[in-house]
Amino acid sequence: QVQLVQSGAEVKKPGSSVKVSCKASGGTFSNYAISWVRQAPGQGLEWMGGIIPIFGTSNYAQKFQGRVTITADESRSTAYMELSSLRSEDTAMYYCARLYSSGASHAFEIWGQGTMVTVSS
Amino acid sequence: SYELTQPPSVSVSPGQTASITCSGDKLGDKYACWYQQKPGQSPVLVIYQDTKRPSGIPERFSGSNSGNTATLTISGTQAMDEADYHCQAWDSSTGVVFGGGTKLTVL
Numbered sequence: 001q002v003q004l005v006q007s008g009a010e011v012k013k014p015g016s017s018v019k020v021s022c023k024a025s026g027g028t029f030s031n032y033a034i035s036w037v038r039q040a041p042g043q044g045l046e047w048m049g050g051i052i053p054i055f056g057t058s059n060y061a062q063k064f065q066g067r068v069t070i071t072a073d074e075s076r077s078t079a080y081m082e083l084s085s086l087r088s089e090d091t092a093m094y095y096c097a098r099l100y101s102s103g104a105s106h107a108f109e110i111w112g113q114g115t116m117v118t119v120s121s
Numbered sequence: 122s123y124e125l126t127q128p129p130s131v132s133v134s135p136g137q138t139a140s141i142t143c144s145g146d147k148l149g150d151k152y153a154c155w156y157q158q159k160p161g162q163s164p165v166l167v168i169y170q171d172t173k174r175p176s177g178i179p180e181r182f183s184g185s186n187s188g189n190t191a192t193l194t195i196s197g198t199q200a201m202d203e204a205d206y207h208c209q210a211w212d213s214s215t216g217v218v219f220g221g222g223t224k225l226t227v228l
Contacts, residue, residue, distance in 0.1 A: 035217065045156075045164065045207050047217035061216055062122065095163060105152035106211040107169035114163055 002027035004034075004096050004112035011118045017084040020115045022096030029077040030054040033099040035108065036070060036081040040092040050099065051079060086119045093117075123212035125220035132226045139195040141223045143208030146189060153191035155184060156207045158222075164207060168193060195225075203227045 007021040022034065035050035049060035053072035060068055064083075072079045079096055094115045097108035125145045133139035143153060153171055156164035166175050168184035171191065181196045191210075195202055208220040 037217075037219075044222040045209075045219040047219060050217075059216065097164075100169065102170060104211070105154075105170040106217065107152075107154040107166055107209065108156070108164070109166050109169075109175065111163040111165070 002098065002110055004098065004110055006094075006096060006112040006115045009116040009118070011120065012086050014087055014119055014121055016086050017082060018086060018117050019080055019082040020094050020096075020117070022079045022081075022112050024077045024079075024098070030072075030074050033101065034070075034072065034079040035097050035099055036068075036079075037095045037097055037108070038092040039095070040089070043092075048081065048083075053079065083117075086117075088119050091117065091119045123210075123215040123218050125208055125210060125218055127206075127208060127220035127223045129221070130224045130226065132228055133195075133198045134228055135200060136197055139198045139202070139225055139227075141193045141195075141206050141208075141225065143191040143193075143220045144189055145191075145210065145218075148189050148191055148210060149187045151186075151210045151212065153184070153186045153208055153210050155182075155191075155193045156209065157202075158205045158207065159203075167206075198225075198227055200227050 005023045030053040033052045036048040051058040051070045058070045069082045096112040098110040100109040155168040157167045158164040167182050171186040172184050183194045205222045207222045
């Protein structure tokens with residue numbers, strides 16, 4: 001059974017960047033799309049973007065275009081999400097999740113444990 | 122951009138049926154899925170492709186999607202079902218879209 005294990009909590013200053021990792025273990029990594037979803041305290045889920053490692057192609061939600069970079073290292077079975085120009089509103093739990101796709105149906109079947117990113121001066 | 126709307130909260134008595142709605146323009150023309158999220162935990166997929174249950178999800182969870190509304194139904198609701206529920210769909214222009222989430226309280 002595939003598991004997604006994320007890197008640990010981060011505390012960052014406003015204006016800086018953060019890079020969070022998501023390592024897949026126990027199964028195939030490259031053939032499945034990995035997305036990043038964040039959740040601010042007490043709020044709902046928000047999709048940031050995703051990548052298909054075997055193709056190396058990323059797509060991003062319009063809100064995060066230009067500020068987020070999602071990459072993958074197939075040799076390490078690891079996906080990364082880097083968010084720049086951090087502000088207090090970016091304080092949130094960040095999840096990676098593996099996408100199950102069947103035709104036009106897309107659902108996140110496996111989730112990482114989450115990485116808390118706190119932006120504070 | 123495409124949007125999904127959920128009621129902020131729904132209450133149900135133990136053993137009764139809970140229904141949580143998710144509304145979006147012509148949502149019935151897309152596939153909807155649902156996640157359960159308990160405090161301090163990652164979301165768990167409970168319904169995908171409108172009506173399908175992943176392995177391990179109890180049969181009391183069911184889904185439907187027609188017109189502008191998708192519905193998650195929990196039959197014989199148990200105390201352990203108290204959680205936040207999030208709907209999600211995919212839009213060709215916007216990408217992945219989530220609803221705002223619904224807090225289910227089992228009174």
